[in-house]
Amino acid sequence: MNAHIITIGDEILIGQTLNTNAAFIGEQLTNISINVKKTSVVPDDEESILKEFKSCLDDNDVVIVTGGLGPTHDDITRKCVVKFFHTELAPNQEVLEDVKNFFKKRGQKITKINEDQALVPKIAEGIRNSRGTAPGMWIEKENKMFVVLPGVPHEMSEMIRSFVIPRLKNKTPEKDFFIKRINLLTTGISESYLFEKLGDLDELLNGATLAFLPSQFGVKMRVTVHDKDEETAKNKIGEIEQKIRSKVGRFIFSQQEENLENVVGRILTERDLTIAVAESCTGGLISNMLTNISGSSKFYERGVITYSNASKVELLKVNEDTLSEFGAVSLEVARQMAEGVRGISGTDLGLAVTGIMGPTGASSDKPVGLAYIGFCDEKVCTAKKFQFGEDRLLNKQRTAQAALEMVRRSLLGIPFDE
Amino acid sequence: MNAHIITIGDEILIGQTLNTNAAFIGEQLTNISINVKKTSVVPDDEESILKEFKSCLDDNDVVIVTGGLGPTHDDITRKCVVKFFHTELAPNQEVLEDVKNFFKKRGQKITKINEDQALVPKIAEGIRNSRGTAPGMWIEKENKMFVVLPGVPHEMSEMIRSFVIPRLKNKTPEKDFFIKRINLLTTGISESYLFEKLGDLDELLNGATLAFLPSQFGVKMRVTVHDKDEETAKNKIGEIEQKIRSKVGRFIFSQQEENLENVVGRILTERDLTIAVAESCTGGLISNMLTNISGSSKFYERGVITYSNASKVELLKVNEDTLSEFGAVSLEVARQMAEGVRGISGTDLGLAVTGIMGPTGASSDKPVGLAYIGFCDEKVCTAKKFQFGEDRLLNKQRTAQAALEMVRRSLLGIPFDE
Numbered sequence: 021m022n023a024h025i026i027t028i029g030d031e032i033l034i035g036q037t038l039n040t041n042a043a044f045i046g047e048q049l050t051n052i053s054i055n056v057k058k059t060s061v062v063p064d065d066e067e068s069i070l071k072e073f074k075s076c077l078d079d080n081d082v083v084i085v086t087g088g089l090g091p092t093h094d095d096i097t098r099k100c101v102v103k104f105f106h107t108e109l110a111p112n113q114e115v116l117e118d119v120k121n122f123f124k125k126r127g128q129k130i131t132k133i134n135e136d137q138a139l140v141p142k143i144a145e146g147i148r149n150s151r152g153t154a155p156g157m158w159i160e161k162e163n164k165m166f167v168v169l170p171g172v173p174h175e176m177s178e179m180i181r182s183f184v185i186p187r188l189k190n191k192t193p194e195k196d197f198f199i200k201r202i203n204l205l206t207t208g209i210s211e212s213y214l215f216e217k218l219g220d221l222d223e224l225l226n227g228a229t230l231a232f233l234p235s236q237f238g239v240k241m242r243v244t245v246h247d248k249d250e251e252t253a254k255n256k257i258g259e260i261e262q263k264i265r266s267k268v269g270r271f272i273f274s275q276q277e278e279n280l281e282n283v284v285g286r287i288l289t290e291r292d293l294t295i296a297v298a299e300s301c302t303g304g305l306i307s308n309m310l311t312n313i314s315g316s317s318k319f320y321e322r323g324v325i326t327y328s329n330a331s332k333v334e335l336l337k338v339n340e341d342t343l344s345e346f347g348a349v350s351l352e353v354a355r356q357m358a359e360g361v362r363g364i365s366g367t368d369l370g371l372a373v374t375g376i377m378g379p380t381g382a383s384s385d386k387p388v389g390l391a392y393i394g395f396c397d398e399k400v401c402t403a404k405k406f407q408f409g410e411d412r413l414l415n416k417q418r419t420a421q422a423a424l425e426m427v428r429r430s431l432l433g434i435p436f437d438e
Numbered sequence: 439m440n441a442h443i444i445t446i447g448d449e450i451l452i453g454q455t456l457n458t459n460a461a462f463i464g465e466q467l468t469n470i471s472i473n474v475k476k477t478s479v480v481p482d483d484e485e486s487i488l489k490e491f492k493s494c495l496d497d498n499d500v501v502i503v504t505g506g507l508g509p510t511h512d513d514i515t516r517k518c519v520v521k522f523f524h525t526e527l528a529p530n531q532e533v534l535e536d537v538k539n540f541f542k543k544r545g546q547k548i549t550k551i552n553e554d555q556a557l558v559p560k561i562a563e564g565i566r567n568s569r570g571t572a573p574g575m576w577i578e579k580e581n582k583m584f585v586v587l588p589g590v591p592h593e594m595s596e597m598i599r600s601f602v603i604p605r606l607k608n609k610t611p612e613k614d615f616f617i618k619r620i621n622l623l624t625t626g627i628s629e630s631y632l633f634e635k636l637g638d639l640d641e642l643l644n645g646a647t648l649a650f651l652p653s654q655f656g657v658k659m660r661v662t663v664h665d666k667d668e669e670t671a672k673n674k675i676g677e678i679e680q681k682i683r684s685k686v687g688r689f690i691f692s693q694q695e696e697n698l699e700n701v702v703g704r705i706l707t708e709r710d711l712t713i714a715v716a717e718s719c720t721g722g723l724i725s726n727m728l729t730n731i732s733g734s735s736k737f738y739e740r741g742v743i744t745y746s747n748a749s750k751v752e753l754l755k756v757n758e759d760t761l762s763e764f765g766a767v768s769l770e771v772a773r774q775m776a777e778g779v780r781g782i783s784g785t786d787l788g789l790a791v792t793g794i795m796g797p798t799g800a801s802s803d804k805p806v807g808l809a810y811i812g813f814c815d816e817k818v819c820t821a822k823k824f825q826f827g828e829d830r831l832l833n834k835q836r837t838a839q840a841a842l843e844m845v846r847r848s849l850l851g852i853p854f855d856e
Contacts (some may be wrong), residue, residue: 032464032477033477034465035460035466036649037461038461040458042453042457046452047452047453047454058480058481060478060479061478062475063476068475203454210546211508215551230511230512233455233507239522240455276716303729304717304724305726306722308720308723311720311745312796312830316800317799322743323738324741324742324753325729325741325742326742327735327738330738335742335753380732380734389543407544410569412730412732414592416729428578
């Protein structure tokens with residue numbers, strides 16, 4: 021079955037609100053193997069809405085519309101539904117009771133415009149809304165399903181989960197194929213290098229599809245397998261994952277939608293290890309990422325942000341001669357910072373970064389984007405050089421990500437260099 | 439001029455990635471008075487892409503496409519452009535130099551597939567990409583503009599800002615009416631309280647529109663005036679701004695799209711003042727925000743993230759008796775932390791936060807969302823209590839924002855309490 025999701029609302033078009041509704045519905049439909057062929061956003065305008073209704077019903081089995089069902093003047097979706105299906109509004113007793121109860125519970129008086137919300141097009145079955153006053157509509161015509169829901173995310177999501185998905189599941193013909201997906205999250209390797217390392221993709225994938233999704237945090241690889249038999253699909257995807265891991269496994273930090281700081285936090289917690297962080301150029305970002313994790317006080321002891329040279333010396337006991345000989349942005353200072361922060365904190369691990377994030381601060385031999393990351397555990401103290409790009413905020417994020425990856429690889433015994 | 443925004447990518451359709459690109463472009467086009475009539479998302483599939491190209495060019499003056507320009511096999515947008523416009527690929531020397539430089543700067547080897555990215559359809563002008571390797575394309579045909587950009591958000595956004603918007607501005611016909619807009623950014627006051635304080639809106643606005651856009655950082659008020667005469671529009675909006683400021687002026691921290699940390703950083707730089715920050719519950723977020731500002735080393739001296747009690751005592755000389763009597767999350771500890779961090783750093787100002795961000799860590803008298811913010815300058819040391827919500831990440835952001843607002847108000851002599 022193919023589906024089209026329509027979102028109605030000017031606020032989405034002008035970029036004031038993100039279209040989280042379409043993303044949520046897309047995910048829910050994908051989970052029950054309905055193929056989302058298209059999503060679109062149209063303004064609160066009758067002509068545009070009717071045109072979109074018409075064009076999408078031709079190509080799809082399922083159409084899901086959200087938005088424009090509220091009680092005020094700019095909510096015109098129900099009117100468009102009536103016009104499009106050549107039907108008329110009729111009172112719906114069940115829905116009216118819901119609306120009345122909604123106001124009673126809150127000790128509020130019901131208004132005329134709220135009562136009007138209990139009118140439902142004759143052609144439609146009303147979908148009850150336990151979290152608000154606008155009912156949804158379920159319309160079936162010529163083997164096509166047309167569903168209209170309010171745009172308020174927590175009302176819509178509840179109606180999708182409790183009514184729309186179970187109903188659609190019933191309507192889905194016996195499955196003639198199964199979709200299995202895995203996401204492999206990598207960091208520290210570019211999309212093109214990853215592509216090269218994987219070699220012959222046709223051979224690797226054997227009919228499956230592979231998508232590369234790059235961001236400043238790394239490249240996500242998504243593998244999708246279709247097969248008539250569920251077990252075969254599962255085995256196929258397992259085989260492909262093994263092949264990919266044998267080629268680029270050490271760059272893969274997660275196969276859930278888990279971010280790197282969560283992976284590092286989990287390993288630290290499991291092993292009962294503590295960490296302290298000394299940041300210069302990232303200015304607190306690494307500590308902020310680690311302390312976003314609930315329960316981080318188990319492994320995160322303290323951090324220092326030694327922006328000035330004086331603070332590097334006073335807080336971390338970085339050698340003043342080293343600072344003047346090599347400069348604050350150097351391999352040696354990164355190493356000493358990591359050693360220093362581990363020393364003052366009494367933690368198992370010490371992590372440190374120093375660099376030039378730009379746009380100012382570069383010199384002839386130290387360009388913008390240069391960063392050094394230092395790492396110490398009870399056995400070794402090491403540091404590594406990185407060269408990132410021009411943008412200050414991206415450089416901070418990339419440096420932080422590389423630093424966390426250095427911790428992950430050290431903990432798992434994966435070498436950092438090629 | 440009417441515009442249609444097309445996003446290409448399965449990851450958006452299946453709800454794995456939010457369509458932030460369409461939102462960003464929608465906002466940028468709206469800012470220069472281009473009317474966004476529709477946005478749509480289609481899969482990485484030639485037939486769907488070509489069909490969408492065709493249908494949108496009929497109804498619009500401007501089409502902006504993002505996604506599917508990467509170097510790998512599943513990136514088919516360029517191929518579709520070639521087919522749709524009956525053109526062919528040709529090497530583009532300028533773009534090839536960009537790609538080569540991109541790799542050279544990073545000390546990486548260029549691969550064959552990256553070189554191929556420098557091929558641009560003959561009908562198109564290449565749009566240079568300063569943050570990545572895939573160039574964009576600008577195509578003009580029969581008075582319509584067709585723009586294709588990579589889907590990586592920070593590459594796309596830079597190309598929109600530096601190339602697409604200035605070019606489109608030039609193409610916009612002479613205006614027969616003028617739109618003036620101001621954004622007044624507030625923090626520390628809720629939407630409903632702001633609404634109440636403004637009083638009679640009809641009288642205040644006199645035909646203009648006012649939108650409230652709340653987020654965890656505060657409430658943005660956007661005022662829009664339409665008028666046939668540019669000067670009249672400008673005067674009208676100036677009058678409305680004055681009226682609003684007379685009622686809620688002290689909550690307004692910016693009338694540009696400037697965030698609070700930039701405002702604070704600017705005042706500190708202008709006055710040649712330095713600050714040091716001690717964070718417990720925000721875990722480095724405040725320092726990260728301040729050091730996102732280029733040139734922050736002028737005013738930001740150092741920070742400490744004293745997550746453990748030991749670190750509060752060792753680094754900030756917080757009194758151990760105070761800690762055991764009042765607990766780490768208390769007014770007194772916040773004050774001592776601010777005093778301590780100012781003392782060890784020798785800065786003009788000291789800022790400190792301690793709190794319970796959740797979901798764990800609450801006790802019967804200290805609920806999740808409780809935060810204390812301490813602030814010291816050469817004259818006074820003070821602390822203030824705040825109560826935020828349930829969500830850990832939102833609580834961190836709200837605490838950080840309140841702390842920065844405390845600095846802003848202290849610097850400007852605006853009382854914090856009602």
